[in-house]
Amino acid sequence: MQPTLRRAGGFALVGTVAVAAPALGRAAFAPFAAVALLAAFVITDGPLFDLFARPADRREGRLNGLTGFALAAAGLAILTTELGLPMGLFVASVLVLSYGNLGKRLVAETSDNPFLGVAGFAAVGSAAGVGGQVAVASLTASPLALPRFAFLAVAGTLVAALFREMLFERDDPVVMLSTGLLLWLFDGLATGVGTVHVAAGLAITVALGYTSYALGTASVAGMLSGVLLGLLVVVFGGFGWFAVLITFFGVGALSTKYRYDEKQRRGIAEENDGARGTGNVLGNAAVALACVLCFAASPSLPVEGTLFQYAFAGSMAAALSDTLSSELGGLYDNPRLITTLERVPPGTDGGVTWQGEVFGLLGAVVVAGVAFGLLPDVSPMGAAAVAAGGLAGMTVDSLLGATVEGAAVGNEAVNFAATLIGALVSAVAALVVLTPP
Template sequence: MSPIAAYVQPTLRRAGGFALIGTLAVTAPVLGQAAFAPFAAVGIMAAFLITDGPIFELFARPGDRQDGRLNGLAGFALAAAGLAILSTELGLPVELFVASVLILAYGNLGKRLIAETSDEPFVGTAGFVITGTLAGIAGQFTTATIIESQVVIPRYVFLATAGALVAALLREMLFERDDPLVMLASGLLLWLFAYLGSGVEAIELSVALAVTAALGFISYALGTASVAGMLSGVLLSLLVIVLGGFGWFAVVISFFSLGALSTKYRYDEKKQRGIAEENEGARGTGNVLGNAAVALICVICFAASESIPIDPVLFQYAFAGSIAAALSDTLSSELGGLYDNPRLITTFTPVPPGTDGGVTWQGEIFGILGGLIIGIVAFALFPSVDATGSIAIGIAGFLGMTADSILGATIEGDKVGNETVNLAATFIGAILSVGSAITLL
């Protein structure tokens, strides 16, 4: 047996054991207030009673053997017990508790099954998402059947898919020992998604899943995003379509597609000039969220507008303004950086290419173009945005880009990273766009 096979097989068996423990969640509808009990019992036994023997060997992770305690299993079980208490005492729907546990448990199993035949990161992540989604759907359906509540398949599919994407993304960013954190975070976010996406339609969801799956595959295949970046983009796109609509998605995809193309454009030349993005231009989670976190918050607020005493149109303008700033900045830096004689935006003194806050006049024009592109898309697809609003969104994007350059020249460095500066710039673009909307409406 090869060393790899010797490692993979025990790991696969362990994933199967965790999946078996996770399946205890389906007893929650029957146990009611005692839904936490099976997991609490497993957690106590793992932490204090099982110190050797075949069960210990089945569940032990490398660090567990050093401690003589099944810390991984204890953490997994106690996290599930905590979610169960949230379900029985604080109102987390029981079907979401069941789905959260099963998504992680079976998602990990699916990823390990893929590892038996392929070491390709994308394929392993796809195995996690697909297996976790199926388990999440099955868990919600089983729970609804037991408690005799209405079965709503589109809702189950949306929540299971969103939960699997969240869990897969967190698993990419964290370590295996952090599974309890992944489970708790996934459960809480599913609670939020369930509140916001209560009216999802089957046709809309089917198209959303097809489009976002294709987007994820293409972005990874073309090398425009890492696995974590791909997951972030797919999750963001799914939420934008379901919570906002396809018009909102068109705005986002305009940024992703044009931004990716501009990053790859004359990449080797950018590399020689020292201005190329790392990892062959593949965007990671930090970059995706730095540019799109404000937009995601706007979509969530729009979906929850019935509970927020603010005109929902303002969230559309904020959304478009933040994306306009993101695209404006991306085109300015990726295309403007190909030209010579950049100058620091705060003093206009010549600086080397790639200097934070360094701009070229060509880059400024590309930035204006990027903002206007988003303004035009918003005008075409948002009934609330007229021609004047479209121009205002474009200007807000350009001013957000300018703020990005000023922040880059003044505070960006070891303590303040590029993602933080991008986040601030998109927020400024959103605020300025809202200001123009208030003036226009």
């Protein structure tokens, strides 16, 4: 057995202590605080040191990794007993990370495929997260809400896996705390989680996540971002919302791969063979995620949930409009800078072609059509508002590209601004055209 696998098993055993939280009550933090003290000041050599030591720990002669892990768990325990973090979420947050790491190391024993490693993290971490919540419910005589447990466990595992891909092994404390806080948010919004939505959301998003990775349209981190986003959209929004989302991701991915070799020769191709990373996914979909979360929270907000629906569709219309404009329009010659109309080389930020503008209009109309057909509150005039938001977002993207994009402002920030404008324009336009005179 490799030392890394033994170490992951040791961390999983320490994490399992969280299951005793219902019996310990306000002292739930104590076992982890004790582990942190022992790791920091007592265990400096011997079998336990060899079991838990990471390479940096060996250089420094102290178990900093175990200390940080235990302190993060103790901090979540204090949030549970003093500030109201649900105990099941505390246990799940500790277990999805510790057992997820173990699952990834188990896969690494036989394969170095990054997708299989993430799959091992997700499978074992999710199972542990569900088991931890079931254990807490049993010990506290609470209802066994299995669909809710499954949703929270899988969402927490995807969050942890995504952060683990983006950060380093030594950042496990940050991953654990972030997972716990986000699960607290998801739990507060998941007031009516049903079996059908959870099961369908898991099946659809996992299948599409694998497909996107297998086809090379997303990196591992990008795939995780998309799967997490898809799950949240299905559970908090519904299948119509997901159809709008997947229209952008599916059509956008195909347009990126279309005539990719020619795009490389013209110097306009996406990096990494067109595989979208986390920055690209979130740059295009962060506004959409905020919209679906606000929609779930709308019963407690002074804003009608319908407006968030239009904002969501408008942000996706802007994202697809901009993607088609650049990916397909860039294949045509003689682009002109949108601000001065002077000719510029292909791939110049802010350079547009009339063919690209047509493709962008088509992208906005496609998303508007899907929204009209599948979102319950989108009327024909509402679909026009969505298309208007898409065109506005595409135009803003080009204007920002011609004026500020470069060393100071990256492409992801410009994409975020464009989708934000698309969301705002769609919501305001819908409010204007749908409000009775």
